[in-house]
Amino acid sequence: MSKPKDFLRLDMLAREDRNGRLFVDPGTAAFVDLSKVRLLRCGVDTVRQLYRGLIRPEIMALFEKPGAMVEFAGEIWHAGRVGRDSGYQYKLQNADLGFILLIKNFNAKLEQIGPHLKIEVSPHAIDALSPQRLQERMDYYAAAVMTH
Numbered sequence: 001m002s003k004p005k006d007f008l009r010l011d012m013l014a015r016e017d018r019n020g021r022l023f024v025d026p027g028t029a030a031f032v033d034l035s036k037v038r039l040l041r042c043g044v045d046t047v048r049q050l051y052r053g054l055i056r057p058e059i060m061a062l063f064e065k066p067g068a069m070v071e072f073a074g075e076i077w078h079a080g081r082v083g084r085d086s087g088y089q090y091k092l093q094n095a096d097l098g099f100i101l102l103i104k105n106f107n108a109k110l111e112q113i114g115p116h117l118k119i120e121v122s123p124h125a126i127d128a129l130s131p132q133r134l135q136e137r138m139d140y141y142a143a144a145v146m147t148h
Helices: 057-063 123-128 131-145
Strands: 008-010 022-024 031-033 047-055 069-072 075-081 088-094 099-105 114-121
Touching: 047 057, 047 131, 057 069, 057 075, 057 088, 099 131, 114 131
Parallel strands: none
Antiparallel strands: 008 022, 022 031, 047 114, 069 075, 075 088, 088 099, 099 114
C-alpha cells in the first residue's frame, strides 16, 4: 500500500481554497477534478462491539423456533440462525432499532465464559444516538444477554 499524499486544494479558478474540489498532486502536477462528485454521507456507518461472558439460559430458549418474532429487552426481535462465516450461531435482529445481536460463538462452549456476543449497529441507530447513549444501549443489551 502506498503512502497517502496530501494534494493541494484549489477552486475552479485555480486559487488555493480549503473547500476547493480541484486537487493537484504536488509530485506530478496532475489535476483531479472532484467538482461533480456528490457526497451522500460522511461519518461512521457501522459499529461492532464484542462482549465476553456467560449466556443467560433464558436467551437460548428464544431460538427454539427459528424465524420467530420474540420479545427481548422490552422490544420485538427476529430470532434466527446465522451462517458459520459470522462466527456466531444465532442472531436477534431489530431493523427498526438498527441493532443485530450475534449470539453464541462457534468456537466457545456455551457453558464457559467466552466472546459470546457481538453487537452490530446500523447507520440510522448511530445517527439517532450520541456516542454515550449508543454505548449505554449496547451495554444494556449485553447485560440482558449475558452474565459475568
